[in-house]
Amino acid sequence: MTAPHSSPITRALASVEGVSALDAPADVIAGPLRALLDNGIGDALRGSWLGHPLHPVAVTVPIGVWTAAPVFDLLRQPLAAQRLVLIGLGAAMPAAVTGLAEFTTLAAPQRRVAVVHASSNSVAMTLLVGSMLVRRKGRRLAAIGLTLAGLSVTGVSGALGGHLAYVQGAGVQREARPSVTADPYDV
Numbered sequence: 001m002t003a004p005h006s007s008p009i010t011r012a013l014a015s016v017e018g019v020s021a022l023d024a025p026a027d028v029i030a031g032p033l034r035a036l037l038d039n040g041i042g043d044a045l046r047g048s049w050l051g052h053p054l055h056p057v058a059v060t061v062p063i064g065v066w067t068a069a070p071v072f073d074l075l076r077q078p079l080a081a082q083r084l085v086l087i088g089l090g091a092a093m094p095a096a097v098t099g100l101a102e103f104t105t106l107a108a109p110q111r112r113v114a115v116v117h118a119s120s121n122s123v124a125m126t127l128l129v130g131s132m133l134v135r136r137k138g139r140r141l142a143a144i145g146l147t148l149a150g151l152s153v154t155g156v157s158g159a160l161g162g163h164l165a166y167v168q169g170a171g172v173q174r175e176a177r178p179s180v181t182a183d184p185y186d187v
Contacts, residue, residue, distance in 0.1 A: 066128065127153060
């Protein structure tokens, strides 16, 4: 639910929650994932050992290196930029796996947003792979353009992920917290 004076971006993010056409693809994804992750691996991938979801931690590496890649292009170090894109693509795989593990715990409105979030990430990764391919053909400006397009889509996906976590509460309070009933210094 959005505030009465919310921004158009906030309203757009919230509108994804109501797209029931996303339920069928979400169900197709969730069923096999639940079966695959219903053996303790899912809990580990969701960060039960960490005390909070692992996915937000895992996404920092690809986002960070992809953000740095255009800086190296500006510094006329295209090989470094290409390596950063490649590192980000490799780091995106574990991030995607932890996100898919989270997906199995979501309610329908959350899964709708998660489907668009994951699809956006796939588009971003495709653009970034494209940037590497055209860079190999010596098309530096096209590579930079595709990298920036991939970063832009990553930003949209990040906004959807933020909406999922902070507005919809995905993964929040899932891990049991010990209650503090006594003075922790009283031994």
